[in-house]
Amino acid sequence: MADAEIIPIGTRGQPGRGTGKRPSAAARGLAPKGSTPPRKAPAKKPAPAEQGAADQERPAVEDAPVVASPSLLDPPSDVPVAGPAATSGTRAEERGAGPLAGIPVGDWLAAFQHASKELFGEQWEPQLARFLAFLRRRVTGDYTVDEYGFDAEVTERFFMAALRPVAQKWFRIEVRGVENIPAEGGALVVSNHSGTIPVDGLMTMVSIHDHTGRFLRPLGADLVFRLPVVGAVARKGGATLACSEDAERMLRGGELVGVWPEGFKGIGKPFSERYKLQRFGRGGFVSAALRTGVPIVPLSVVGAEEIYPLVGNIPSLARLLGVPYIPITPLFPLLGPLGLVPLPSKWLLEFGEPIRTDEYDDGAADDPMLVFNVTDQVRETIQQTLYSLLMQRESVFR
Amino acid sequence: MGAGRTVLVTGVSRDLGRTLARTLATDPGIDRVVGVDVVPPRGDLGDVTFVRADIRNPIIAKVIAKEDVDTVVHMSVIATPGSAGARGTMKELNVIGTMQLLAACQKAEGLRTLVVKSSTTAYGASSRDPAMFTEDMQPRRPARTGYAKDVAEVEQYVRGFARRRPDVTTTLLRCANVIGPRVESPLASYFRLPVIPTVLGFDPRLQFLHETDLNRVLRHAVREDVGGTFNVAGDGLLMLSQALRRADRPNIAVPGVAFGGLGSVLKSVRRADLSPELVAFLTYGRGVDTTRMRNELGFEPHYTTASAFAEFAASLPPGSRRTERLLGSLAERLPAVEDDRPTQLALAGGTDG
Numbered sequence: 001m002a003d004a005e006i007i008p009i010g011t012r013g014q015p016g017r018g019t020g021k022r023p024s025a026a027a028r029g030l031a032p033k034g035s036t037p038p039r040k041a042p043a044k045k046p047a048p049a050e051q052g053a054a055d056q057e058r059p060a061v062e063d064a065p066v067v068a069s070p071s072l073l074d075p076p077s078d079v080p081v082a083g084p085a086a087t088s089g090t091r092a093e094e095r096g097a098g099p100l101a102g103i104p105v106g107d108w109l110a111a112f113q114h115a116s117k118e119l120f121g122e123q124w125e126p127q128l129a130r131f132l133a134f135l136r137r138r139v140t141g142d143y144t145v146d147e148y149g150f151d152a153e154v155t156e157r158f159f160m161a162a163l164r165p166v167a168q169k170w171f172r173i174e175v176r177g178v179e180n181i182p183a184e185g186g187a188l189v190v191s192n193h194s195g196t197i198p199v200d201g202l203m204t205m206v207s208i209h210d211h212t213g214r215f216l217r218p219l220g221a222d223l224v225f226r227l228p229v230v231g232a233v234a235r236k237g238g239a240t241l242a243c244s245e246d247a248e249r250m251l252r253g254g255e256l257v258g259v260w261p262e263g264f265k266g267i268g269k270p271f272s273e274r275y276k277l278q279r280f281g282r283g284g285f286v287s288a289a290l291r292t293g294v295p296i297v298p299l300s301v302v303g304a305e306e307i308y309p310l311v312g313n314i315p316s317l318a319r320l321l322g323v324p325y326i327p328i329t330p331l332f333p334l335l336g337p338l339g340l341v342p343l344p345s346k347w348l349l350e351f352g353e354p355i356r357t358d359e360y361d362d363g364a365a366d367d368p369m370l371v372f373n374v375t376d377q378v379r380e381t382i383q384q385t386l387y388s389l390l391m392q393r394e395s396v397f398r
Numbered sequence: 399m400g401a402g403r404t405v406l407v408t409g410v411s412r413d414l415g416r417t418l419a420r421t422l423a424t425d426p427g428i429d430r431v432v433g434v435d436v437v438p439p440r441g442d443l444g445d446v447t448f449v450r451a452d453i454r455n456p457i458i459a460k461v462i463a464k465e466d467v468d469t470v471v472h473m474s475v476i477a478t479p480g481s482a483g484a485r486g487t488m489k490e491l492n493v494i495g496t497m498q499l500l501a502a503c504q505k506a507e508g509l510r511t512l513v514v515k516s517s518t519t520a521y522g523a524s525s526r527d528p529a530m531f532t533e534d535m536q537p538r539r540p541a542r543t544g545y546a547k548d549v550a551e552v553e554q555y556v557r558g559f560a561r562r563r564p565d566v567t568t569t570l571l572r573c574a575n576v577i578g579p580r581v582e583s584p585l586a587s588y589f590r591l592p593v594i595p596t597v598l599g600f601d602p603r604l605q606f607l608h609e610t611d612l613n614r615v616l617r618h619a620v621r622e623d624v625g626g627t628f629n630v631a632g633d634g635l636l637m638l639s640q641a642l643r644r645a646d647r648p649n650i651a652v653p654g655v656a657f658g659g660l661g662s663v664l665k666s667v668r669r670a671d672l673s674p675e676l677v678a679f680l681t682y683g684r685g686v687d688t689t690r691m692r693n694e695l696g697f698e699p700h701y702t703t704a705s706a707f708a709e710f711a712a713s714l715p716p717g718s719r720r721t722e723r724l725l726g727s728l729a730e731r732l733p734a735v736e737d738d739r740p741t742q743l744a745l746a747g748g749t750d751g
Contacts, residue, residue, distance in 0.1 A: 129732035136725045141643030147635055147685050148529045149603050225682070226525040228599020228654065235601070245528035245535065 148246070149235035152215065159237050163206045170344050171303060173203060177351035178211040180297055186251040187354070188289045189216060189258045191299035192277055192382050193266030196308035196327045199342060200267075200301050204258060205237070207349055217250055218258040219285075223323065247288040259285045261375075264324040268313075274305035275390060277383050283375040286357075290365040290374070295354035298378050300385035303347030306396050308332065345396050348389045352381050404430045405620060406467040408453055408499065409474030410443065411435040413580060418473065418613050420444040427621065432465050434458065435474070453495040459502035462509070469511040469620055470503055472496065475552050477517070477545045477584055485544070492548040493555075500559045503566070513569045513619045514556050515612075518605070518629065518686050520549045520572055523678040529603075530687040533572070533627045546675040560625070567625040569695075571615060574631035574686060575679075577706055578609030579713035587670045588680075590714065594642060595660055598651040602638050602683025605631040608701035608709065618697050628695045629686040632703040638680065641707055646717030654681065 113124075120127035134157065137143050145151050167173045181187065189208070194200060205216045218234075219242035225231040240246045242259065250257050260266060265278040289296050312328030331339035355378060357364075364370050405422055409415040410433035423431040423445035433439070433446045434453065447465075451457045453474065462470070475492050496514075503509050521527070522537035541547040553570060560568040575585045588594065607615075607630055615630050642649050652660055657680075661672025672680075691697050701709070 125732050126735050129729060129735045132725055132729045132732065133735065136722060136729065139643060139721050139725065140646075140719075141636075141640040143640070145603070145635060145637055145640070147603075149601070149635070149637060149683075151637075222526045228597075230599075231525065232599060232601040235603075240529050241526065243526075243528050245530075245532075249528075249530060 145236075148217070148238070148240040148250070150215075150217070150238040151236045152238075155215065155237050159233075160206055160209055163202055164210065167203050167206045167210075167347075170342070171203060171307075171347040173207055173303075173347040173349060175207050175211055175349045175351075177353075180351040180354055181208065181212050181214070181256065182295065182297075182354070183212065183214075184254070186254045186292060186294040187256050187297055188247075188251060188285060188294055189256065189297045189299050189351075190285060190378050190382070191258065191260055192275075192301055192386065193260035193262040194269070194274065194301070195267055195304035195342075196310050196329065198260070198267055199307060200304035201258065201260060203304070203347065204299065204301065204349065208256070208258075214256045216258045217255045218260075219247055221263060242284075244284055244288055247285065248292055251288060251292040251294045261285055268310065268325040268327070270313075271305070271309035271311055275302070275386050277379055277386075280375050280379050283371045286371045286374045286378070287365040289357045290360055290371070293358035295356050295358075296374075296378055297354050298352040298381045298385070300350045300352070300382050300389060301347065302349075302386060302389040302393060303345040303396075306345035307342035309343075343397075346393065346398055348393060350385050350389055352385055355381075403428045403469060404432065404465055404467050405469040405471060406432045406434060406462060406465065407446075407471045407473060408434050408495075409472075409476070410446065410448065411437045411439045412473075412476075413441070413582065414576070414609065414612060415439075415473040416441055416443060417609075418471065418616055419446040421613060422446075422471075422617060422620065425617065425621070430465070432461070432467065434461060453499045454490060455498060456502070458499055459505055462502050462506045466508055467506065468508050470499070470509065470513070471616060471620060472499060472512070472514045473616075475515065475517070475549065477519075488545075489548055492545075493551050496552045496555050500555050504559060504563055509563075509566050511567045511569070511620065511623060512556075512559070513571065513616060514552070515616060516553055516556075516570055516572045517545075517549050518572050518574050518631070518684060519546045519675055519679070520553055521684060521686065522546060523602075523675070523682040523684045525682055527682060527684065530685045531629070532687045533629055533690055541675065544673050544675055567623050569619045569625055570627040571619060572627065572629050572686065573612055573615070574605040574607045574629075574703075576609055576612050577606045577710045579710060581609050581710070584671045584673060584676050585679075586710070588672065588676070589641075589645070589647070589710070591664070591670055592648070594647050594649040595652045595657065596638060596642070596649050597657050597677075597681045598653045600654070600681045602680055603635045603685050604638055604641060604683060604703070604707075605635055605685055606701075606703045606706045606710075607631050607699065608706035611699040611701055611706070614700070615691075615695075615697050618695070622696065624695050626690070626694065628691045628697075629688050630691050630697070630699070631686050631688050632699050632701050632706050633688075634703045635685055636703055636707055638683070641711075644704075644708065645711035645714055646719050646722075647714070648717070657681075 116124040116128055120131075134153070138154070143151065143153055181189070189204070191200070191204060201218050205218065208214060208216045215238050218237075218239045220234055220239045222241055224234050224239065225241055240250065247257060247259070261280040261284075262278040263281060269276070269278060286296070308327065308329045310325075310327050310329060314326040314328065318324065318326045329339065331341075333339065355374070357374070360370065405428055407415060407419040407422065410419045412435075415435070416433070416439045419431050419433045420443060422428055431446045433443060433448045434451050435448075436450070436452045438448065438450065449461050449465075451461055461467075474495060476488060503512060518531070519541075520537065521531045521535065522539055522541055524538050526538040528535065537546075537550075541550050556568060556570055560566070576583060577586055577589075611632065612630075636644075657672070657677055658674070661670075661677060664670045664672060
């Protein structure tokens with residue numbers, strides 16, 4: 001202890017230790033003996049009055065940021081504004097009877113402005129107006145979806161915004177070879193599939209969108225569209241069923257289509273077989289690309305295998321529920337919902353050089369040998385890239 | 399085709415058929431319009447000659463021969479058993495009626511054109527459906543019951559007829575769900591419910607055809623003489639959630655397993671008829687490709703899906719729109735911003751990783 005430090009004795013004039021409601025023992029000792037019981041009663045008396053005052057003041061402090069939004073409803077009734085004054089007027093009257101009547105409108109407005117500034121920065125007015133316009137469009141249904149049910153606005157402002165921190169902060173995704181994705185026109189991104197839950201698809205969507213500004217339109221298994229909520233969200237996010245009709249329609253429409261030909265064999269493979277590509281379906285994606293003449297962009301994803309290391313399966317329960325597998329990971333059923341948090345592995349995404357398909361002649365898609373050859377070429381490219389990325393990776397989590 | 403045509407329209411007792419018969423009668427290229435149904439039409443038929451006949455028995459052949467009909471418009475494939483009685487009667491009307499009518503048509507020497515109004519229900523609705531059905535596609539799961547099966551069987555008979563009478567121009571119009579202020583259909587009565595049940599976790603894509611566009615496309619098919627099968631629907635799609643927001647209807651999400659049971663309750667109180675094919679449609683939705691309608695049939699609907707639904711929604715009792723008003727009064731206090739949809743998309747799509 002430094003010598004100049006003065007440690008005061010006592011409580012610096014405050015009521016002493018403890019709750020602060022009762023005077024400390026020392027303070028009580030100072031008081032005259034006989035007056036202690038009567039003092040208690042008067043001391044209690046002012047308390048309700050104080051509490052009443054506090055009741056009136058406390059909401060002003062505590063509630064202001066929480067119920068800031070309805071506050072703006074009130075001002076229009078007091079401030080003359082052209083608009084639905086009648087409705088807001090009646091509302092203000094209804095409100096007038098409430099417990100919040102004592103707070104002046106100016107305070108509400110100031111609190112609201114402060115909150116907006118905190119939330120949207122200095123340019124809060126146009127920002128907030130834009131946000132309100134967005135909310136209004138959502139509430140009134142004034143937006144458009146394309147023929148697959150893709151809702152670009154909500155994908156952009158909501159899904160992508162929610163997934164972006166996961167991609168950047170949790171998995172620290174490093175993207176290579178973005179220049180291989182064509183800036184416009186149809187293209188087919190073919191990727192390896194892993195990770196028990198198709199998180200890799202979501203992360204690929206976010207990464208492609210952030211690097212090229214294009215939306216990846218994933219092709220999903222029919223299980224996805226059979227499940228409630230999942231199917232509806234998938235369609236809103238731009239996915240459609242993995243069938244040749246939809247794939248060709250999207251590619252002809254100039255979309256960037258994503259496909260994971262390993263399917264459930266890929267995401268549901270045990271951890272011991274990580275980074276070993278499974279069979280690439282029946283090559284349907286190659287036929288679709290050949291028919292539409294779009295380039296195939298191979299994508300290798302490293303890191304997704306480690307997010308949920310699949311060590312077991314409950315086939316009987318899976319059969320019962322009609323799903324391909326019930327995953328058991330070192331954490332999943334053991335820790336309950338906490339086991340659903342993916343391990344923070346480091347991800348590398350490498351887009352390979354596009355494989356052109358427009359040089360083949362017209363009947364190429366009906367030549368099974370050619371389709372198999374192109375399928376193998378894509379598969380080999382992805383497998384080789386996976387090996388080289390694994391060599392470059394320092395460790396799973398770094 | 400010049401003047402002197404005689405058109406026979408079946409199913410004129412119902413609104414859509416009656417309106418079609420009346421508008422056909424005013425067409426200068428058409429001399430006579432004969433309307434056929436088992437019950438007399440409720441409204442005014444104008445210049446249409448009404449013949450009370452049942453298409454389920456061979457009398458219809460005599461009508462065709464006697465009136466010297468050269469064009470038949472078959473509109474009496476019904477989706478609701480409602481007025482006709484039970485499901486058995488409905489099937490009888492749809493399937494046996496079509497069989498008899500086509501048999502009569504095959505015998506009619508003077509017949510030149512057959513137009514059949516079918517429905518996109520022929521494609522079914524399931525989780526394995528492609529996003530947009532073209533005319534060549536088959537339903538993923540063949541319908542086993544109800545209206546969908548009727549439609550499939552009717553279409554099969556029509557295809558058989560087209561094979562046997564190649565000299566007759568056969569036009570099969572697969573129309574999306576018809577909607578409009580005056581339409582009475584299972585889907586329209588569903589949207590007229592005070593609280594609309596939806597299937598929890600599913601948001602189907604819907605396509606609509608406005609009633610006047612249905613009328614127009616049938617007249618177009620009678621006039622233009624283009625054979626084949628065509629999907630007919632308004633442009634664009636609406637999600638069910640979006641449609642409900644636009645119409646501002648209160649809705650409640652019901653788990654899929656309970657939805658069917660709810661349907662039978664609604665049916666017993668005669669509020670709506672949630673048949674299995676409508677439940678499937680409200681779960682998975684359906685979209686049809688209308689490229690052929692545009693390019694080969696040469697028909698352009700006036701209404702888009704959205705505007706057809708908007709007109710229908712305007713006929714519903716207005717909702718409160720409380721949230722919208724609140725947001726609106728908030729927005730009024732802020733400076734006006736330009737409609738920022740494209741710029742916002744561009745702004746947020748930055749290139750930093």
